[in-house]
Amino acid sequence: MSRSEAEPSVVEVREDQGLIEIRNTTTKAVFKFDAVYGCDSGQEELYEQSVHPVVSSVLEGFNGTIFAYGQTGSGKTYTMEGDNGNKGVIPRSFEQVFDCIASCCNTRYLVHASFLEIYQDEITDLLDPDNGRQLELCEKPNVGVHVKDISYCLCKSRDDLERVLAAGIFSRSTGVTNMNERSSRSHAILTVTIKMDNGSPQSRRAIRVGKLNLVDLAGSERQSKSGAIGQRLREACRVNLSLSALGNVISALVEGKRHIPYRDSKLTRLLQNSLGGNSKTLMIANIGPASYNYDESLATLQYASRAKNIQNKPIVNEDPKDSLLRVYQKEIEGLEKLLSEKNLQTVINGPVQVQNVTKQTDIYPDSYGNELRTMGSSSSQVYLERKQSLIEEIERNKELVAGERKEVEELKELIVLMESTLLYGNKSMMDLTNEQQLALEEDRRKIARQKNRCITIRKQVRLRQEIWQTYSTLQQQVEAKAQELEALCFKVDATKCEIQRMTSEMDILLRELDDERKTLLKELKKKYLTMEKLIPIDELNTLIARASYDESNSCWYLKPS
Numbered sequence: 284m285s286r287s288e289a290e291p292s293v294v295e296v297r298e299d300q301g302l303i304e305i306r307n308t309t310t311k312a313v314f315k316f317d318a319v320y321g322c323d324s325g326q327e328e329l330y331e332q333s334v335h336p337v338v339s340s341v342l343e344g345f346n347g348t349i350f351a352y353g354q355t356g357s358g359k360t361y362t363m364e365g366d367n368g369n370k371g372v373i374p375r376s377f378e379q380v381f382d383c384i385a386s387c388c389n390t391r392y393l394v395h396a397s398f399l400e401i402y403q404d405e406i407t408d409l410l411d412p413d414n415g416r417q418l419e420l421c422e423k424p425n426v427g428v429h430v431k432d433i434s435y436c437l438c439k440s441r442d443d444l445e446r447v448l449a450a451g452i453f454s455r456s457t458g459v460t461n462m463n464e465r466s467s468r469s470h471a472i473l474t475v476t477i478k479m480d481n482g483s484p485q486s487r488r489a490i491r492v493g494k495l496n497l498v499d500l501a502g503s504e505r506q507s508k509s510g511a512i513g514q515r516l517r518e519a520c521r522v523n524l525s526l527s528a529l530g531n532v533i534s535a536l537v538e539g540k541r542h543i544p545y546r547d548s549k550l551t552r553l554l555q556n557s558l559g560g561n562s563k564t565l566m567i568a569n570i571g572p573a574s575y576n577y578d579e580s581l582a583t584l585q586y587a588s589r590a591k592n593i594q595n596k597p598i599v600n601e602d603p604k605d606s607l608l609r610v611y612q613k614e615i616e617g618l619e620k621l622l623s624e625k626n627l628q629t630v631i632n633g634p635v636q637v638q639n640v641t642k643q644t645d646i647y648p649d650s651y652g653n654e655l656r657t658m659g660s661s662s663s664q665v666y667l668e669r670k671q672s673l674i675e676e677i678e679r680n681k682e683l684v685a686g687e688r689k690e691v692e693e694l695k696e697l698i699v700l701m702e703s704t705l706l707y708g709n710k711s712m713m714d715l716t717n718e719q720q721l722a723l724e725e726d727r728r729k730i731a732r733q734k735n736r737c738i739t740i741r742k743q744v745r746l747r748q749e750i751w752q753t754y755s756t757l758q759q760q761v762e763a764k765a766q767e768l769e770a771l772c773f774k775v776d777a778t779k780c781e782i783q784r785m786t787s788e789m790d791i792l793l794r795e796l797d798d799e800r801k802t803l804l805k806e807l808k809k810k811y812l813t814m815e816k817l818i819p820i821d822e823l824n825t826l827i828a829r830a831s832y833d834e835s836n837s838c839w840y841l842k843p844s
């Protein structure tokens with residue numbers, strides 16, 4: 284069992300509400316994002332819901348940036364690149380770009396890619412790593428910040444883009460200065476530029492340029508935790524410098540400051556458009572849910588939460604005059620013109636030159652007569668020399684013609700090459716591709732519907748669970764009250780029994796008392812009959828009326844008259 288599996292999770296995700304809760308023993312924090320994905324979410328779900336819309340915008344001519352942020356080992360590279368069988372954001376975006384190109388008619392595309400790495404604030408070209416150059420940034424009014432002299436790879440297919448990605452990954456892992464885990468401490472930016480020409484008439488023609496930046500940032504962990512010392516520590520500090528520069532830019536943007544410190548690092552300068560500028564930007568914050576990652580995960584969520592408040596201003600990049608696409612088209616037109624001229628020249632000049640030479644030989648005395656005359660010689664020696672020089676000239680002309688022919692062939696090849704870099708909607712495959720595209724869109728809609736249904740079902744399940752919990756609590760309360768009631772009833776019954784017992788006891792007592800009274804009366808009567816002879820009846824009655832029983836002393840006495 285890995286450490287993360289052994290540690291308890293401190294994170295709870297509520298996907299349907301876009302909420303994530305992180306807690307430790309004393310505190311709890313809840314963050315809301317556009318979307319949150321738990322441990323059970325897959326690459327496809329993330330792509331379809333969050334990344335697909337950004338890439339679609341790039342295919343309409345917007346700039347788009349997708350970057351993964353988080354501590355080392357939290358899954359940034361996994362998210363961006365994926366691993367065996369789990370394609371990440373980058374390969375899926377390649378697929379989307381070329382699927383879109385294949386399904387479009389009337390639009391010409393030119394796709395090229397560059398791949399760079401920023402390590403300790405130095406930029407390296409990952410597509411030309413042997414060069415060893417540190418690339419510089421420069422700024423042009425209409426272009427913005429860009430990397431000078433970076434290699435661009437023209438890509439005609441998804442496979443070409445895959446090759447660019449593979450080459451860059453290979454350069455990152457095997458560079459001369461490569462150290463273990465270097466890639467964890469460097470930022471990688473793969474940029475795919477897509478130029479689109481909708482083929483409208485020249486006057487209304489506008490070339491759109493969509494730029495997709497795919498960024499895998501360095502790990503954002505604290506140095507105390509990484510245990511780095513010496514060179515590693517200095518290196519880590521520089522990495523953190525660029526990440527903190529990124530944090531400062533985010534803060535300044537969120538707080539609406541006038542000065543945004545883009546210039547503090549190459550990373551922020553390069554991402555300038557993506558942060559508060561002309562770009563649709565998606566930040567993917569990766570966190571590890573295990574308790575030992577609590578501090579880093581909380582910091583990442585706070586970072587992302589701040590970044591969420593940045594307002595970008597994306598616009599479609601339309602370039603009606605100048606673009607690489609237009610330059611390529613113009614160049615092709617120019618080359619074609621040149622080619623037809625060359626073909627014509629070869630047809631005209633080739634044979635004529637030879638004919639001229641022949642003619643020159645024929646008209647030799649007229650053409651060169653003066654010279655010969657000045658040389659004052661008409662001897663066969665001179666004639667032979669002249670003939671030799673003419674033969675040499677013929678040879679030179681032949682070489683010239685051969686050179687021209689070669690040039691024509693080369694031009695033809697160049698045109699084929701350049702035309703093949705421009706991508707057209709595949710017309711012969713059009714119907715098939717359209718059908719596939721429609722089916723794909725339908726599938727996508729189905730998946731989206733199913734996902735929504737899933738979310739609704741999850742909501743219902745959660746609601747039922749809550750109701751069930753509440754119901755269980757009420758049920759428990761009812762049961763407790765019933766028990767209390769039962770106990771009370773038992774008490775009441777017991778009390779009733781006690782009352783009954785006491786009543787019957789009282790009855791017995793009363794009966795006994797009555798019996799005693801009767802006995803006494805009898806005795807009294809007896810005594811009266813005895814005394815009657817001694818006491819007159821009226822006096823006796825008075826005495827009886829005055830007679831009273833003293834219970835405490837259990838004796839009769841006479842009340843005073």
Ligand SMILES: Nc1ncnc2c1ncn2[C@@H]1O[C@H](COP(=O)(O)OP(=O)(O)OP(=O)(O)O)[C@@H](O)[C@H]1O
Binds near residue numbers: 366468500502
């Ligand atoms: N969601 C996930 N599902 C499966 N495996 C994952 C997931 N996230 C990350 N991993 C695995 O975890 C390991 C570390 O991930 P990864 O290299 O992507 O992290 P990282 O954030 O890019 O690290 P670093 O900052 O060092 O580049 C990898 O083996 C990766 O395959």
